[in-house]
Amino acid sequence: MLSASKLLFLCLLGIVLLGGVTPSHAAVRRYRHGVKMPRYPWSDGPEFVTQCPISPGMRFSQRIVLSDEEGTLWWHAHSEWYRNSVYGALIILPPRRESYPFPKPHQEVPILLGDWFNGDIQEIMEEFLGSGSDPEVSNSFLINGQPGDLHPCSRQDTFRLRVESGKTYLLRIVNAVMNNIMFFKIANHNVTVVGTDAAYTKRLTSDYIAISPGQTMDLLLVANQRPSHYYMASRAYASGGDFDNTTTTAIIEYAGNYTPPASPALPSFPPFNSTASSHNFTTQLRSLANKKYPVDVPKNISDTLLFTLSINLRPCANDSCEGPFAERLLASVNNVTLQLPRTDFLQAYYRRINGVYTTDFPDNPAFPFNYTQETTIPRDLARPQNGTSVNILDFNATVELVFQGTNLVGGIDHPMHLHGYSFYVVGSGFGNFNRTRDPPNYNLVDPPLMETIAVPRNGWTAIRFKANNPGVWFMHCHFERHVSWGMGMVFIVRDGPGRDEKMLPPPPDMPLC
Numbered sequence: 001m002l003s004a005s006k007l008l009f010l011c012l013l014g015i016v017l018l019g020g021v022t023p024s025h026a027a028v029r030r031y032r033h034g035v036k037m038p039r040y041p042w043s044d045g046p047e048f049v050t051q052c053p054i055s056p057g058m059r060f061s062q063r064i065v066l067s068d069e070e071g072t073l074w075w076h077a078h079s080e081w082y083r084n085s086v087y088g089a090l091i092i093l094p095p096r097r098e099s100y101p102f103p104k105p106h107q108e109v110p111i112l113l114g115d116w117f118n119g120d121i122q123e124i125m126e127e128f129l130g131s132g133s134d135p136e137v138s139n140s141f142l143i144n145g146q147p148g149d150l151h152p153c154s155r156q157d158t159f160r161l162r163v164e165s166g167k168t169y170l171l172r173i174v175n176a177v178m179n180n181i182m183f184f185k186i187a188n189h190n191v192t193v194v195g196t197d198a199a200y201t202k203r204l205t206s207d208y209i210a211i212s213p214g215q216t217m218d219l220l221l222v223a224n225q226r227p228s229h230y231y232m233a234s235r236a237y238a239s240g241g242d243f244d245n246t247t248t249t250a251i252i253e254y255a256g257n258y259t260p261p262a263s264p265a266l267p268s269f270p271p272f273n274s275t276a277s278s279h280n281f282t283t284q285l286r287s288l289a290n291k292k293y294p295v296d297v298p299k300n301i302s303d304t305l306l307f308t309l310s311i312n313l314r315p316c317a318n319d320s321c322e323g324p325f326a327e328r329l330l331a332s333v334n335n336v337t338l339q340l341p342r343t344d345f346l347q348a349y350y351r352r353i354n355g356v357y358t359t360d361f362p363d364n365p366a367f368p369f370n371y372t373q374e375t376t377i378p379r380d381l382a383r384p385q386n387g388t389s390v391n392i393l394d395f396n397a398t399v400e401l402v403f404q405g406t407n408l409v410g411g412i413d414h415p416m417h418l419h420g421y422s423f424y425v426v427g428s429g430f431g432n433f434n435r436t437r438d439p440p441n442y443n444l445v446d447p448p449l450m451e452t453i454a455v456p457r458n459g460w461t462a463i464r465f466k467a468n469n470p471g472v473w474f475m476h477c478h479f480e481r482h483v484s485w486g487m488g489m490v491f492i493v494r495d496g497p498g499r500d501e502k503m504l505p506p507p508p509d510m511p512l513c
Helices: 121-131 275-282 345-350 480-485
Strands: 008-011 015-018 030-033 062-065 071-077 087-093 107-116 140-143 160-163 168-175 181-186 191-196 199-206 209-211 216-222 229-237 248-254 303-314 328-333 336-338 385-387 390-393 397-405 414-418 423-430 452-455 459-467 471-477 488-493
Touching (some): 071 168, 071 216, 087 107, 121 480, 140 229, 168 181, 168 209, 209 216, 209 275, 275 452, 303 480, 345 488, 397 452, 414 459, 452 459
Parallel strands (some): 107 168, 160 248, 303 397
Antiparallel strands (some): 030 071, 071 087, 107 140, 181 209, 181 229, 191 199, 229 248, 303 328, 414 452, 414 471, 423 459
16 A cells, blocks of 8 residues: 555765656655755755755755764655655664664564555645645555554555564654554553654653654564564544544564464553643653763753744635635644745745745744633634745754644644754643743753654643754644645754855756746
8 A cells, every 4th residue: 555665774974865766747855854964955855945846757866964863764755745655764773883772672663654545645635725624534544554454455464563572672653644643552562662753762661652743753662461462553643623533453473382362452542632641641751861862952042932833714705615614724833824935945045036935934923812712712813824934043043942832713733843953842731831931841951852743732832952954944734734724934044154054055956946
């Protein structure tokens, strides 16, 4: 079922050139999710942000520049909805002769969570964008390209992992699902989190994980149960709206001489709508914060930003749309719905092309209100403005960005992803962020280093990072329907004064618009 799922194994601190010819029927871009690409946004990939489409039949060599990433990342198409079937794991190993900061596993196993639609994914995208409504939900979720043996069509091809009693296995989890945070669990077993988004973490043992679209997680599984068959399973966490309520399965098979059960044991999950289960798991993650893997959390902040994340509505002529109140569903950051230009932001910035974007993306909401009130919010507040504006950061600016969810139209979690950077998640909570009350409770000692974080439904999340990677960088919700509705924005980080603090020039085969 998975049309493209290649594994890439890379060594830390390297540069890799990947060439490719775009299929004749589509213009696509490929993105190495979580690779920071220092000083080289030209191969970052997002459509009309850092790259124009690679036209059908055209060749473009992408240069992957690694820095401090170590662990599991992934790659995927970054145009329209092609990433539904064009993705794979990207595994960055420690430098030669160095080991993991945990016991060496017996085996390493990529586990890719995906979803399946019984229809052409591009037609599904075009239909919901044309009608102004929510898209149809997927028909099933996938583990390594298969929905599992709960579905008759997949019974013979369900992914199976054979384990030996007493051995430890490193599961490299990728959530490539389009529109859902996922719960993941193995029947009768605990797992220990040791990394997320290619950064190591303190060991966190749990009987389940919650993982956002775009996020990766490294888990240690010890085969310490009675030899038998056990389901490895995943299903959605959904805090609002329609969702796919199916469960995808794979099978853990113990080696040995025993009679397997008629059906493997199935794990019990938190409720579909358990915001507490998702949020509580995420807030337990911590960086190693030791001598070999220190943290460098910005303390003296130069740029303080507050970005509201909203679902919006816009009237349609003659009430012709199929969203709530016969209006069109949109999404926004600080009430600005991103409109992609026809010349990408990066080339416009580098070549100083006027008229492509403006530099007035707001640092704060234009009009504050009670963002998370449960009573009806006046519909006028839900009207966004279209924009191709960017937010400018000076080189080495120390940034605190608070994501604030809102209850406009309906509150929901938002997995926010920033290209070009990892960031420290220093705080999170429910309700409206309070500048006086909440910062004293930040974790500035060992916050997790991430590049995708789920902002809780009707809540907030604070991140910090140092703007030391010059270039043009996309920030967006990783729910595909939300970014299609316009929940994204662009940072431009200026060059620094030093020779090694400036953006590198484009490659000669850079696609043009």
